[in-house]
Amino acid sequence: MNIMLKLENVTKIYPGAEHIKAVDELSFDLPEGEICTVVGPSGCGKTTAMKMINRLIPLTSGKIYIDGQNVNRLDTIELRRNIGYVIQNIGLFPNMTIAENIAVVPKMKGWDKNRITERAERLLELINLPPEEFMDRYPRELSGGQQQRIGVARAMATDPPIMLMDEPFGAIDPINRDHLQNEFLRIQDKVKKTIVFVTHDIDEAIKMGDKICLLKAGKLVQFAAPETMLTEPANDFVSDFLGGDRTLKRLNLLKLKAAMRPDPPVIMEEESPEKAKAMLTELKVDNLIVVDAEKRLLGYVNHEALEKEADEVRKVTRPTDSFMPASSSLKDGLSEIFTHDLGYLIVVDDDKKVLGVLNTEDIREILRR
Amino acid sequence: MEARAFSPVLKKLIPVLLTIIIVAGLYKFYGAWAYTTKNLAEFFRLTWEHLVLVIISMAAAVTVGVGLGTLMTRKGFDHLSPAIMGVVNVWQSVPSLGVIALAYGFLPLLGLSGIGVVPALIALFFHAVAPIVRNTYAGIQAVSKDVIEAATGMGMNPKQILFRIELPNALPVIMGGVRTSTAIIVGTAPLAFLIGGGGLGFWIFTGIALMDMGIMVAGAVPVALIAMLADSALARTEKTVVSKGIQAEEYQVAM
Numbered sequence: 001m002n003i004m005l006k007l008e009n010v011t012k013i014y015p016g017a018e019h020i021k022a023v024d025e026l027s028f029d030l031p032e033g034e035i036c037t038v039v040g041p042s043g044c045g046k047t048t049a050m051k052m053i054n055r056l057i058p059l060t061s062g063k064i065y066i067d068g069q070n071v072n073r074l075d076t077i078e079l080r081r082n083i084g085y086v087i088q089n090i091g092l093f094p095n096m097t098i099a100e101n102i103a104v105v106p107k108m109k110g111w112d113k114n115r116i117t118e119r120a121e122r123l124l125e126l127i128n129l130p131p132e133e134f135m136d137r138y139p140r141e142l143s144g145g146q147q148q149r150i151g152v153a154r155a156m157a158t159d160p161p162i163m164l165m166d167e168p169f170g171a172i173d174p175i176n177r178d179h180l181q182n183e184f185l186r187i188q189d190k191v192k193k194t195i196v197f198v199t200h201d202i203d204e205a206i207k208m209g210d211k212i213c214l215l216k217a218g219k220l221v222q223f224a225a226p227e228t229m230l231t232e233p234a235n236d237f238v239s240d241f242l243g244g245d246r247t248l249k250r251l252n253l254l255k256l257k258a259a260m261r262p263d264p265p266v267i268m269e270e271e272s273p274e275k276a277k278a279m280l281t282e283l284k285v286d287n288l289i290v291v292d293a294e295k296r297l298l299g300y301v302n303h304e305a306l307e308k309e310a311d312e313v314r315k316v317t318r319p320t321d322s323f324m325p326a327s328s329s330l331k332d333g334l335s336e337i338f339t340h341d342l343g344y345l346i347v348v349d350d351d352k353k354v355l356g357v358l359n360t361e362d363i364r365e366i367l368r369r
Numbered sequence: 370m371e372a373r374a375f376s377p378v379l380k381k382l383i384p385v386l387l388t389i390i391i392v393a394g395l396y397k398f399y400g401a402w403a404y405t406t407k408n409l410a411e412f413f414r415l416t417w418e419h420l421v422l423v424i425i426s427m428a429a430a431v432t433v434g435v436g437l438g439t440l441m442t443r444k445g446f447d448h449l450s451p452a453i454m455g456v457v458n459v460w461q462s463v464p465s466l467g468v469i470a471l472a473y474g475f476l477p478l479l480g481l482s483g484i485g486v487v488p489a490l491i492a493l494f495f496h497a498v499a500p501i502v503r504n505t506y507a508g509i510q511a512v513s514k515d516v517i518e519a520a521t522g523m524g525m526n527p528k529q530i531l532f533r534i535e536l537p538n539a540l541p542v543i544m545g546g547v548r549t550s551t552a553i554i555v556g557t558a559p560l561a562f563l564i565g566g567g568g569l570g571f572w573i574f575t576g577i578a579l580m581d582m583g584i585m586v587a588g589a590v591p592v593a594l595i596a597m598l599a600d601s602a603l604a605r606t607e608k609t610v611v612s613k614g615i616q617a618e619e620y621q622v623a624m
Contacts, residue, residue, distance in 0.1 A: 078524070081524030091519025092519070095540075105524065
């Protein structure tokens with residue numbers, strides 16, 4: 001795995017505050033294509049640490065390498081043009097149209113006009129804003145959420161390998177923030193940038209990060225994948241910061257696929273009700289999943305349904321909404337279990353084929369691990 | 370539908386028509402029309418002198434004002450800026466007549482003549498420069514820090530930030546300063562006559578001295594018209610040079 005970003009004993013002492021180390025001997029390696037969320041209480045130095053990467057803030061000591069190159073040896077302007085930069089308050093240029101905003105870095109890099117336009121259109125499509133509608137509009141005509149998406153598109157204009165994001169969704173209302181986070185993760189899935197993402201929101205850090213870098217008073221407390229940090233917090237500060245509900249937070253991270261019991265007993269739609277009854281008794285269960293020949297979910301049957309006269313199970317099958325795709329989070333799955341009367345959740349793939357089942361006991365089991 | 374399409378034209382037309390009626394009324398009533406036609410050559414000469422005073426002093430004031438205002442926002446000069454702004458603010462409060470009188474009284478101390486076109490231009494320049502310096506400085510300072518941070522982070526150098534971000538975004542405020550200055554200078558230029566600077570002030574002050582309203586109006590009305598035309602021209606300029614993304618929703622264009 002190629003290490004894209006490497007921090008080595010990075011330290012920042014601001015002039016006039018010599019007794020405080022804003023960032024204190026910070027070191028970590030970030031592999032290519034991963035998001036590192038930098039999180040911590042306010043004043044912990046997370047923004048300072050990020051801004052030293054593109055040298056908006058000069059280093060006091062230590063070294064930062066991007067793809068093996070020491071950033072202090074590179075030309076500052078050139079370095080910044082090769083790093084996507086997104087700030088909390090967006091900072092779109094109000095005097096320029098959306099297309100011109102996106103074109104800023106490509107223009108400075110001397111791209112020709114057609115290539116710039118083409119790229120701007122592609123980026124707008126990527127962030128789900130129709131180019132023909134948005135290219136020639138001005139920032140003030142856009143909503144906050146749209147502006148922030150343009151901010152992200154602008155930062156990706158020249159396809160930089162590294163992006164720095166300073167609380168990019170911090171000024172956006174919770175509903176839109178959630179939407180933007182999901183959209184951003186969807187984009188990241190395609191573009192695979194190496195991203196340093198500063199946030200003060202631990203939930204956002206867990207959701208967005210492949211790695212979390214937790215800082216306290218300039219010092220690195222723990223650098224780990226979210227799952228590791230939630231299960232093995234390095235000390236009391238980490239567990240306090242993660243919150244008393246850190247077990248529940250894992251529900252957000254874990255996927256149904258990881259917790260489900262695979263290959264549950266099922267019955268084909270054309271089987272006889274007698275066989276279904278026999279299976280119910282034999283397996284000591286209350287109900288049975290009914291599938292078609294392709295193993296696609298049709299519904300369920302229970303004793304009550306089987307009382308009725310029928311030659312095939314299909315005729316007495318009851319429909320159910322208690323199913324979810326395997327890629328959903330455990331949190332959504334748990335909520336679904338409590339919503340429906342089946343008492344468990346049927347896990348399906350994208351074609352609605354039954355992959356497994358999940359009940360609260362299974363969830364408890366995996367959280368205890 | 371038709372009435373709505375018609376109304377913007379009407380809105381613009383009414384002040385124009387009103388102006389024409391008032392001007393024509395004044396000219397007729399006081400006999401200014403007769404005086405002007407009788408002295409047509411002098412009228413053109415005085416108007417030309419007046420325009421020269423306004424255009425040259427304004428051109429110099431815009432150049433120096435925008436330059437100084439910009440310089441004050443640069444790193445290394447920012448500690449001087451409060452002092453300069455203090456001087457500028459005090460200077461702006463000196464009345465027009467005072468500026469002309471100061472030029473008359475002060476220039477001889479430097480070994481220059483206090484009489485003529487040059488002292489008049491110097492006086493007008495100093496009077497015009499203050500609002501432009503002030504607005505340029507304020508306009509650039511008002512550009513959002515986030516915008517500057519984004520520009521820096523994206524790899525713009527200080528020159529690019531100044532010309533592509535700071536000045537374009539400060540332009541509405543700068544243009545406001547230029548319009549204020551122009552209005553002041555067109556109005557102050559008649560006073561240039563008092564120190565031998567020529568211009569339409571000649572007829573205004575002659576009319577007052579002879580208690581001849583006709584001569585006075587023949588000088589005063591063109592001054593007012595120049596002021597209106599200049600402001601209208603600047604408003605149009607503003608509309609073309611200021612980006613649509615930061616223009617006020619509706620511009621006040623008098624004509």
